[in-house]
Amino acid sequence: MYRKFIATIAALSVAITAFGARPAAADEKEVLRTLAAIAGVAIVGKMIYDNNKERKERETVTRRRAAPVYEAPRYYPTVSERPRQRPYIDPRPEPRRTARTYPEREVRPLPERVDRKLLPQQCFRSYEGKEGKVMMFGEPCLEQNYSYADRLPSYCAKRVSTTEGARYGYDARCLRDSGYSLARR
Helix, strand or coil, X not given: CHHHHHHHHHHHHHHHHHHHCCCCCCXXXXXXXXXXXXXXXXXXXXXXXXXXXXHHHHHHHHHHHCCCCCCCCCCCCCXXXXXXXXXXXXXXXXXXXXXXXXXXXXXXXXXXXXXXXXECHHHEEEEEECCEEEEEEXXXXXXXXXXXHHHCCHHHEEEEEECCEEEEEEEHHHHHHCCCEECCC
């Protein structure tokens, strides 16, 4: 703010001292020109100074005019005004209905679980074939004694040529690798 004004005054003073160093025999027109130039520089400096001053004043006025942040008054309810708490509700589910809770209802025992992967022991056979001894479950026996015979993996089906003729069944190792096992009953 003041730097430009002080720089202008300093420039004027340097010009005046240079003017004073000239010989006194200068004519009046030259003196008037120099004084007019000094006056012009001083007028321009004053205008710049006034303009900066007005700008600063405008900025401070707009800062003062900015609306302050309004903070609403806080309301703290008294003990009597606070809402009542809701009663506690137990989140546990209702108990299962059994014969004890509902005696009029008949409770049937659950059916015995049958493991589909247990193969009957009487169907496990050993045959002598052209390739050697073969362990397998006979297909006719499985169809009679195993109710899930139609769901056995087809890639385990095997035909073995024996001296008594062809035998059809399922390879024991293949069935074991597929998750089936021999029932021990």
